[in-house]
Amino acid sequence: MSFELIAALTIFILAVLVGFEVISKVPATLHTPLMSGANSIHGIVLVGSMLIAATATEPLSQILAFVAVIFAAMNVVGGYVVTDRMLQMFKRRLPTAKPDVDEQG
């Protein structure tokens, strides 16, 4: 096992632990936006798609990379925009309960 791999697996395990802790008691109303938000984060595969596009020299690899970039870009852009649209709804009605957050929006 190379040092690089050991480091990568360590990062992986620690990130899993952070993932377990980062979500605590979430009100049910936020379950859908939260899922959608997490959904956008795995759009990080766009970075991976870019990296394989950089090494793709054969036509088949290039086609796979092209489809991967399209898929991943759709995941990223669509995911963040639709999550924001959902959360906008919360923002607009929050002022009645918490007037101080109105200014940020």
Place this chain on the structure above:
Amino acid sequence: MDAQTLQTIIHFSYVFAAALFVVGLHQMNSPITARQGNLISAAGMAIAVIVTAIQLLVLGSPATGETAALAWPIIIGGVLIGGGLGLYSARTVKMTAMPQLVSIFNAVGGGAAGLIAIEDYMTAVRLGTADVWLNIFVVLGSILGSIAFSGSIIATGKLQGLISGQPIMFPGHRIVTALLALIALGGTLALVLGSLGVINVAGTEILILGIVVVAALAFGVTMVMPIGGADMPVVISLLNSGTGLAAAMAGLVLNNPVLIIAGALVGASGAILTKLMADAMNRSVLSVMLGGFGGGEAVAGATAGAGGAVREVSVDDVAIQLAYAQKVIIVPGYGLAVAQAQHAVRELAELLEGRGVEVSYAIHPVAGRMPGHMNVLLAEANVPYPQLREMEEINPEFPRADVALVIGANDVTNPAARSNPQSPIYGMPILDVDQARSIVVIKRSMAAGYAGIDNELYHDPKTGMLFADARAGLTELVGAVKQL
């Protein structure tokens, strides 16, 4: 700046982007900071993508030290097409169809993760660099990505109504599902043993991986098909978690820190969220995955004995009942959402308030198609926030309500969840609508709800049924109340 320094900066920029994901996700735990959290996470994504572009532009691929000739057309063209599609669909989708769209985004994310693993494997096999760990990460990544891809597409079809929301099973379904899992596992084992030199798979690695991918794609389909539509949010959340892990596997293959961290983060937090969602519906994740909710024989048992008479009421009767009530609780459900009746219901509520009636909305945690979906829909129609009441808060108030107006909601009001241990929804938290002094149900027909079971609430002598489309019925009600 020398290459080494730039590489270090790039590495720490990735770590910074990953930290923004953690902070952003954490802020999405609370409604007050949620939107900001999403923006922070988006900033992290922008940093990760820009840094990767700089890497390819200046230093080339970390694997080969150069950037292939066609890389930029592929990346720029792909981002424009995919980003455009994502932007267009996210901005134009109706809020009622939003859960399907999230599921589609999950499908393509899983698909991309799977493709990365497959493509990288093809390169590694060609260069002869596929060691045992690479084999493990590639196989796991492509299996998880493929299941997320096909499973999410089936989930989308079910939510969209293209595929029946009822559980679908064919003869020998479970055996086929188990067989597909075995094929995927067998292929995995063959590749791992092959890379250890125990068996000789030289020349057939890509073929074996192809078989594993096809089996995983089919497994995703047979896994989601038997699950009822009401459980779809839990399934999507689980598949979302799977896509996260697939992304992390792609990260381990490419040795890219931001992919590893972001993927592991989504994988783990998605698993927690899946459990939270299942808990909100009083379902265990295991029973969801075993499927069959609201279908088959269990239903026949549950409906038996509930076939009493129903009392039909007219619009004018309901209008008088509502106008002279002191306290009205509106129970909105998915029927209201599909009929786009959010605005009509707000108009009715404002009219009643003008007459001094106390109006509030009882929001079941899973009203609509997903937790929180109904809040979003009503907020869009400008229903004042304080009138939206969560289940635990409003349930004690039902006995004091003169009228409970149920609009297009079904299973979440079914008293069988409290009283009938045989019912498939037994134990699910419900709104205690049956405790109101009188009940009016606006519903198109006597058809069963999403869980596919009869609702004894409709046979309660206190209940009046107004058979109408939610929007048409409410518009008529508004007219009738105005006449009074």
